[in-house]
Amino acid sequence: MNQLFVDRTEELAFLEEKYKENRAQLIVIYGRRRIGKTELLLKFVKNKNYIYFLCEKTSPQLNILKMARKMAEYLGKKSFARIQFADWEDLFREFLEWKTGDEKVVIILDEFPYLIEIDKGVVSVFQKIWDEYLSKRTDIVLILCGSSIGMMETDVLGYKSPLYGRRTGQWKVTELKLPYIKSFVPSYTFTELLYLYGALGGVPAYLCKLDPKLKVFENIEKLFLRKGAELYEEAENLLRQELREPRNYKLILEALAEGKRRISEIANTTGLDKAAVSRYMDTLELLDIVSYETPVLEKPKTKKRLYYIKDNYFNFWFRYIYPNKDLIEEKRGKIVLEEIIADYNNYMSIVFEKIAKDFVLKISLPIKIHKIGRHWWKTSKGESLEIDLLGFNKNKKEYIIVEVKWSRLKFSDVKRIYKALINKATKLNISGKLYYCIIAKEIENKDSISGAISNVLLFDLKDLEKVYFSQKQL
Template identity: 45%
Template sequence: MSRQKFVNRERELAFLEERYASGDAELLIIYGRRRIGKTELLLHFARNKEHVYFLASEKPYRDNLRELQRMMGDFLGDRLFSRIEFSDIDELLIEFSKRVRGRRVVLIIDEFPYLIEHYKPVLSLIQRAWDMELSKSDLLLILCGSSVSSMETEVLGYKSPLYGRRTGQWMVDELPFWSLREFFPSYSTEDIVKVYGVLGGIPAYLLQFDPEKSFDENVVEKVLSKGAFLYEEAEILLKEEMREPANYFIILQAIASGRSRFGEIVNATGLDKSLVSKYLNVLEKLRIVEREVPVTASRKEALKRGKYSITDNYLAFWFRYVLPNKSYLETGLGKEIWERSKEDFKEYMGGVFERLLRKPEVFTKLTNFRFTKIGRWWHKGEEIDLVALNEREKKALFIEVKWKDLSEREARGILKDLKRKVKLVGLDEWGKHYGLVAKNVKGKDKIKEEGWLAWDLEDFERLGVSG
C-alpha cells in the first residue's frame, strides 16, 4: 500500500460533495486537531474541481493577504490581478467572487486561526464580504483550522461575526478503528488493536509506523527513540493548542498515573479546584479527556460520580511510557524500557480494549445490539466493563472485556460473576443478556449454545478489521 493512500473518509467526503452539488453559495467550517487529516481531506475533495487552496501561515496578516491574492491571480490566469491594491480581505474576496461568477469554484483557506491571531477584524471583514457579495455567488468557501478552541470560540461561537453565516460545519475526527487494516495489511488482528492502543486513529501517526516492521520494533523506533517524530509530538501538540501547557501537562500526568476522580486530580496537581475544572473542560472539548459516569446514573448522581480518563490513545501512551522514562530514553534505552514495560502494557491495553468496545461503530458491528445508551457501570467497588441499554424496548446487554486469552473455565467464571453483579444494577423488569469479549475464548461455541454471548479477536477478523 502506498503510504500516502487516502483512507476512509466517506462520510466527510459525502458531506462536502453534497454541499458542492447544492449549487448555492456555501460557507463551510472544517476543523479538528492537528495531524487528523483535514488538509488531505480537502485536497482530495477538491482535486477534480476548480479550486484555490491557500494555507495561512504565522507570517503577518498583510503577507498572508498578498500570498492569497497571488494564488487567486494564478487561478484566474491574470498576472495583473496580483498588482491590484486591495485595502483588506473583504475587497479581495468580493472582487475574486465577481471574477468567477457563473463558475462553481472552491476556495479553501486552511489554518484560518493564524489570520485571526494576527488580525482579529478578519472575521468581521469576511462577514461583510459574505453579506455583500459571496452569499449571492456560486462560491464554496471553506475555512479550516487545527486550533479547535479558536475555531469553536472565534469562528463558530455565538459572539463570532460569522455566527449565523455558516451553511455547515464538520469536526474531523480520528479514522474509524476498522480502517487500520489498510495501513497494516500483514499485521495480525491483535497487533492492529495494539497499534490502535498506541496511536489511535490519527492518520499522520499511523503513517509513521512501518508496516514491514514488527509492532515492537515500531514502538521502540518511532515512539521511544529520541529524535523520532512521535517522541516529541505530544509536547509540541499541547504547546500549540494550550496557552498554559505546563498545567495541562500535570493534569494529564495525574490522570495517566491512575487518578481518575476530580478530587484525586486536584490533590495530585496541587492546583486550585476552579483551575482544574477549567482545564478539564478544555481537555474534554478537545476530546483528549473524557468524563464518564455510571451508565445508569441519574443526573444528580452524575454530578458526583464522574471518572476522568485520557481517551486520546497516543497521548495516553505517551504520558504513561514516554514522559516518566524521559531520562532513560534520552540516552537511547528505548528497547530496554519497552521490555520492562511489557507487563504494564497488558494492563494498559485492557483499558484501551474496553474503550474500543464502547465505540458505537465497533460495538454495533460486533454485537448487532440496538442501544440508546452505552457506557460502564460501577458502584461501591463493583464494576461492569460495558453496559448497553435499549431504553425503548427495555433490554440491556452486559459485557465483561478482558485483554487476555481465556480458558472455557475462566470464561464461565467471569460470566457467572457478571450475572451476580447485574443484580446490583437494578433494571429488574428489563430483558437482560450477558456476554464477554476477550483476545481468545476457548469453548466459545459451547458457551454460546448455553445462551451466553461471547466474542474474541477471531470475530474481529471475521468482520474484517478494514470494515
C-alpha cells in the first residue's frame, strides 16, 4: 500500500492560523468517509500538545470513560481516569481544573456524529461546555470532526443546532486535486491519471491502495473485480453506514449511473414514486454523493434539474461493479474488465466534462467568467438543444460557448463542431460578444487549425497537462 500524505496545504494553513490566534477555538471539520480528515488532523497536531479521541457508537458513559483516560494520559495523572464523571460537562469542567499552566492543547473529537446518534442531547451539552468553560479559555482548541456530512451540516452547523453561531472556523475536506494523484503513481501519463481519476476520484484512502507498478486497468482489476478485493464492496459498506434503506438508494444510484437524470425517469426505472425519489435524492445530496445542475441561464430556483453522481468512485461502482456482482462472485471478473475497457471512453466523456469546466476556470481567457455550466433549452419550434459549457461575464455582455469531446478531432471535426456551436448560439438568442471553444482529448494539427479558424479557442490534453502540472497559465 502506498502510504502517502499528499497536499492539504490549504487545510493545514487554515488550522495553523486558527491555532495561532489568541482566543478559544471551536473548529468543525467534516467530509465524506475515506477523504483523509483524521490524517489531516494528526498531521496538524504533530509536535503539538493534543488529545485525540475517536467517538464510538456504544454508550455515553463508555465514551466519557474512554475520553477521561485520554485526558488522564495528557495530564500525566492516572488518578484522573478513576473519577466517576456524571456527564460530558462534568468531565470537561474537571479537566480544566486539573490542567495547570497555560500551554495550548488541541482536543479532537473524531466522528462526533456517533455521540449524537446515541444521545441527541449531547449537542446541547457541548453548547454549555463551550459557553460556560471553553469559550473563556485561550489555551483550548476544540475540534469536532465527522464523516456524516448531513449530520454535521444539520446538527452541528445548522441554524437550529444549539452550537449554531459558536464555531470559530469550519472546513469541509474534499477530494485531492487532480495533479496530486500523480504522487501515488509517478510513472503514469496524464491520460492514465484521468482514467484513474474516473474510477477513484481524489479519495486518498483509495489512491493509497494503488500499486504504482501496475497499469490502470490492472489496478482496477485488483481493487474491484475480485471477491474480497478492497474496493469491491466499499460503496455498499458506506451506504449501510449512512442509510437505513440502502436498497432503494442503490436502485436510484444505479439508475443515475445508467444515465437517467430526471426525477420522473428515475421513478419509472426504479418503480419508486416521485415524492420518494425526491426525498432519497435530498439525502444523497447531503452525503455529497449526488448533485444536480440547472440550465446556467435559468433563475436559481428553476425546477429544471438534471441529477448526476458527483462522486467518481460511486459513479464507476454503480456503472460497472453493481450490475456485474454475480459475475465477480463467480470469479469471472475478466469478463467485467473487458466490458469496462470497451466502454470506458464513453464513461470518460462524462468525467471529462467536469475536468474541462475546472480547466476553463483556471486558464486566462478573453472573457472574465462570472458563471459557467451546462445549458439546455427548447426552441420556439420545439427543438431540444444543449451546450456542454456556457459561460458569461457579470453583466452578460460576453459569452463563451464550449464543446467538450473525449475523442480525437480532425480538421473536419473541428469545422463541424464550430459550425454547430454557431448554430446553437443563434437559436439561443443571446446578444453580446461571443467566443467559441472546443476542448478535446486530442486535436490533430491544433496550431494550424487555430490559424485557419481564428474565432475558436482550441485545447486538448497537452494544454490541460501544462496547466495542471506547472505554474504557467495559457
